[in-house]
Amino acid sequence: MARALFAFLSGVLLSLLLSLAAVAQETGVPDRSATGGAQTLSDIMSRQRGAQIDDSFRSGATGNPDNAAGLVNPLGTLGGVSDPELWRALRYGSADVTVSARGPAAGVVIQNEGIWWLNFREGPLMRGGAWLLGGTLLALVLFYLIRGRIRIDGEKTGNTVTRFKAVERFAHWLMGGSFIVLALTGLITLFGRTVLIPMFGRDSFALLAGSSKWIHNNISWAFIIGLILVFFMWVLHNLPKRHDLTWLAQGGGILKKGVHPPAGKFNAGQKLIFWTVILLGASVSLSGLSLLFPFEMPLFAKTFAVLNSSGLPQLFGIGDLPLAQTPHQEMQYSQIAHALVAFVLMAIVLAHIYIGSVGMEGAIDAMSSGEVEEQWAREHHSLWLDEISSEDRPSDSAPSASEPTVE
């Protein structure tokens, strides 16, 4: 199930990515008679434009040992394979390579897709991620300046109700605390070479990068455990309900003062965050595990096979996604998916942190002491307050808190 979800999420992201990077497919077989079948200037220019070309005329030209001249003919080509043909076979992964180091990647001597991945990582990925996080922060600052802090509108009662038990808060902070560290160390890893080295120098950054990598790799388990705990504790409260539509229609009441649509333990906005965190968290965990155990958990050849059979890439005009991939390509796709999903999660978590702290009066109490002001609960989670109130008292003579209030 998790793999299927991951396949879907990764597929959608990569489909978008590939649709951005998609370039015109060269059609037809060019005339290469002038070069004796070798690549032409047109081929080189096409590659430089980033166009995909059918290079089977090169990948297949790896010599033939059967054509080797006999021993009696000293001027024949040794072995029937020339140096260019040997290097071509290494480049396209068809050479019979024996290496001393272990691991599935050890036999890949030349990896053709590295430059594409590096260019994407240091270009659109970093720029897009920086814009996303910067834009989110800016939007939150603007929202605060325009809307201000969402106050408790009614008179405070002085009574509190238990919103989250200790075990719920523990799971939340286990996941949240580890995610913040993962985000910071991940950003250090991604932006280190281009941003931090020029600022702090290579020696200082080496220590920072080494520590950052160690922390990122090992703290990830705390995030995964927290994610699983949070899922099982809150999944039933986050199933969609009819009143969620009302909440969404009224913008959750956060856009206009005095508007408080009814909500259960979690409102529709929190449900959206819950499912986004669960699905993207599972996705980022799987791609993270793939990176943590290099070459042991290839995810994308199978994911692409599922996507190809779904028809999605064809629908977007990308064509069939590549199924046969080198171990390094698998890692490159994992890194890109990991970073893309992580950036989206970081942006969402920034908004979550804002509304749970400075953005809304009384919200932080839910996750610090677990006790919230009754009036706060009445305004933001009226259905839930009704529910716990009716559990506390046998008769239902007390007034209901679930009526939407407009003050």
Add this chain to the structure above:
Amino acid sequence: MKTMLLAFAAIVLITITANFALQTAGFSSQEQNLGAAVRLDQ
């Protein structure tokens, strides 16, 4: 607040335990890649 600090302590504990467990189980980069003719510890 106490629960939050407890969770942070648990994060530190899990982090150190995970590193120890993976190293002990032979998942270090060195152990994953060395072979009879490849030494990475010298």
